[in-house]
Amino acid sequence: MGRREDRHSMPRGPGAKDPPVDTSLRAAFEIVDLSAVPGTPCPCGTSRRAFLQPNNTVASLHRVDISVDAKAHYHKHMTEIYYFLECGRDATIELNGTLHPVKPGMAVLIRPGTRHRAVGKMRILNVVIPPFDKADEWFDRNDE
DSSP states (O other), X not given: OOOOOOGGXXXXXXXXXXXXOOOOOSOSOOOOOGGGXXXXXXXXXXXXXXXXXXXXXXXXXXXXXXXXXXXOBBOSSOEEEEEEEEEOTTOEEEXXXXXXXXXXTOEXXXXXXXOEEEESSEEEEEEEESOOOGGGOBOOGGGO
């Protein structure tokens, strides 16, 4: 028979009186107003990218305005999460050649190697893990 754990011996999370954790980062947090970040052209349209500092190895966040001529592309290392903020009734996301309808409030996890593109005008939040790296954007030869 297994041993019954006493709830008082269970590990607890940090409390208000515990010292802060040392992460070796300059700042414990960052706040970004994505509407104030300059737009950058990308294969999907225009991206406003946050949290791309060299000491951040976790994730970046992008607000992307998708244009109707988004280019199919893939990543060898990055995983992306698209969260759809705004889009029309006919909006879709193409994943490995198959179109999937999307609407505001939906999310899609896109793993490395998945060819993808958004079809139609829309606005998304894109979480990129690890943080975005332009060198990890790949296109098929006929799409370059």
